[in-house]
Amino acid sequence: MSKFSTYFLMEAKDVIDYVQEKLSSFFPDQTELACQEIGDGNINYVFRVWDKQSAKSLIIKQAGETARISDEFRLSTERIRIESGMLQLEAELAPKLVPAVYLYDDIMHCFAMEDLSNHLIMREALIKHQQFPLFADHITTFMVNNLLLTTDVVLEHKQKKGMVKNYINPELCEITEDLVYTEPFNDYKKRNDVFPPNLDWVEKEIYSDKQLRFEAAKLKFEFMNNAQALLHGDLHTGSIFIKEDSTKVIDPEFAFYGPIGYDVGNIIANLIFAWANAALTITDSQERIAYLNWLEKTIVEVVDLFKSKFLMAWQDYATEPFAKEDGFANWYLGKVIQDTAAVTGLELIRRIIGLAHVKDITSITEQNSRIIAERICLTAAKDYILKRFFVENGLDFLEILKKSAAKYL
């Protein structure tokens, strides 16, 4: 009887045994395997396993029965089926933009995948003010291929409904509904975590803004009900491994059928956090301007390349009979861009005043700089939400950010 025929939460030494039993062909010349837990996410356990001689390596990711960050979140281990299934689907739809999956185990609720230790976590790299000229191109291919190609525009509709069913993801969606769409707007569950010097400002500008809360309510129902495409569901710069010539998106355990703009808006918002970090922490003005220029160009390109690739893929892959109706693709995409603007604003707000912060902002040590960085993001956020119906292209996104920045810098 295998040690792994009943579920338990593995430690590093168990993972070595596991790999020797289940993945012996991966390390054919193994002399001695080593293993280390390297996870730093909020939810799961991540082990790196390597052969000390050949340096060949892989990753084992296992789900616990509660979230790693807090026992308060009890979570179905179902999320690991969703994550490994998604990675395999994404590898088909957008080759080379996700890590390869080697094995999925529905007893141990774990899977084995490609080790990306030669890449950096994008958020860390952006905080170090590194540039990735291919990022906009890579991430827009990833999004267009995974999003448009799983909609009713492209998929046979019965097959799409089967996919909706397969990726119903109640517990992870609940986290998003609470943390992104509800709590930030009135500290609903008293879990918000506002930087103390900005408390009064947030009270006045966010909690007291009834129109903002009203729009958030509408957008929450859009998030919960609009089964448009199979989303990654947590597409921020901490879910992206990157190096100069390669971008790999990880951690799709939040995947479900939702509005396309949710993924795109998360990318834009997290580029804006990097922008705010750079604007407030790079002291050399020439260096600062150069880095901000690259980030601004990237924000504009993410929107505009997404749009142009989306329309090209629509031409190539649409099967829905109405899809070729004059103007329909543009109408559909226009709505996606409005949703994107709204989510950009929602993500900016929740990461600054909600429970889960981003290091781009929290690592700004000078108090006045952090106050300003937060207010730039929050002021822009309100425009992204309230003026979303006027946002059409990359420059419109940039203009909102620059207008807010001009107010404080």
Added chain:
Amino acid sequence: MSKFSTYFLMEAKDVIDYVQEKLSSFFPDQTELACQEIGDGNINYVFRVWDKQSAKSLIIKQAGETARISDEFRLSTERIRIESGMLQLEAELAPKLVPAVYLYDDIMHCFAMEDLSNHLIMREALIKHQQFPLFADHITTFMVNNLLLTTDVVLEHKQKKGMVKNYINPELCEITEDLVYTEPFNDYKKRNDVFPPNLDWVEKEIYSDKQLRFEAAKLKFEFMNNAQALLHGDLHTGSIFIKEDSTKVIDPEFAFYGPIGYDVGNIIANLIFAWANAALTITDSQERIAYLNWLEKTIVEVVDLFKSKFLMAWQDYATEPFAKEDGFANWYLGKVIQDTAAVTGLELIRRIIGLAHVKDITSITEQNSRIIAERICLTAAKDYILKRFFVENGLDFLEILKKSAAKYL
């Protein structure tokens, strides 16, 4: 080994054996059972079984592996699980407004339910120009309770997602997507069935209307993607048994999570077919005016009672934290009413020029009267779709019908 341990399509004599084996307690004093196939729908087989002495009776409904109307539609027998499950859920949410279910059998793909032979099929009764003063009250209770109470406004969101999953209904939704949302607008699959004297008119007014087709395309995506509430999915007057003091909704095999307005709009459109029938076939003017008055009052009441009960139930049952936000219920309901107007138009069009007609119209024997009845419905339909954003209440619905009628009568 029971004869019923493997699925087969039953005939009347098998049904008697089935009832004797599975429902012996229902006919405790049985002397002799009789059985007759009484189905007249497009999809399933319906048997009435009665005790010749006591006259006690019940209905057995069984699914075949193709639709009854045409072998072209191959359908999963899954629909009978959905139908019997829905009837039981509806009985909880809206007591007394559906037939009681006695048994569900997932081997024989059939279920047993209350016999409603003392009721009339509402469409037949309306063609005979009978009035049902309690109908608007009954059907609005049915709709508000089944629809609002299965949304994210009321249900805990994880539970709601479980329901969405349970009622994913690809094959039946495909029928609606094809017959209601696609084929009528350009004879897409060449299955439309237009009354020949109206062919040129339909060519000019429907097929050539690019704006109408564009709106239909948008609405099709709304139907496919907006998982708002658990719909009946086929709520026309042929799915309603009625008598003076009782209304019972049957045939929920099209149930799935979709936009609330789909059910409400089907009710309104089918009342309009009855109106068109009465306007063109009742020769006595006093009698005609009286009947049209009752139908007009009913159309207005269905919309307005739906609205007022919806807002009351929202007050009583909403659990979503944003639901009590000032004005949010009215915003949400306003959108439902616009969707209702659009579906009213779609149902009017597809029942007149699509594959599946209604007897209200086809039973108008005088050719010129039928031409006029159809044009009244189709002209109103275009307004319901194209002007839906201006439709707010029952009188707005009535005004569109009356304006169209004034053009032709």
